[in-house]
Amino acid sequence: MSEKITVIANVNAGLKKVWNCYTSPEHITQWNFADPSWHCPNAENDMQIGGRYKARMEARDGSFGFDFEAVYTDIIKEKEFSYEFGGRFATVKFKQLPAQTEVIVRFDPETENPVEMQKNGWQSILNNFKKYVESN
Numbered sequence: 001m002s003e004k005i006t007v008i009a010n011v012n013a014g015l016k017k018v019w020n021c022y023t024s025p026e027h028i029t030q031w032n033f034a035d036p037s038w039h040c041p042n043a044e045n046d047m048q049i050g051g052r053y054k055a056r057m058e059a060r061d062g063s064f065g066f067d068f069e070a071v072y073t074d075i076i077k078e079k080e081f082s083y084e085f086g087g088r089f090a091t092v093k094f095k096q097l098p099a100q101t102e103v104i105v106r107f108d109p110e111t112e113n114p115v116e117m118q119k120n121g122w123q124s125i126l127n128n129f130k131k132y133v134e135s136n
Contacts, residue, residue: 034124
């Protein structure tokens, strides 16, 4: 498998708020999409090792949708977590900086789409997360 892809955002908010917005279903549905033509109508998050994460991703016009599902493999509250999804793995790290929280997402690429396309899509979702947190 290819090297992991990394995307990063520095969010102008404290660690507790950033963690809460990233992991709480009522917040996940507000930011978890790469483009305004998509949305995340529902999300579930059983945040414990072996617990499941599920987010419904859909085009707003109803033309396409899919469920993103993962199982947690490691969790250090307000620091980082890892999960497995379809034989691939991802880690999300949170680092408190003086006036921001850095969020770093590293994930295994899939083989159907170019690496750059995958990186851009995940970065767009993370940018949407940053925008959501900073406006609330």
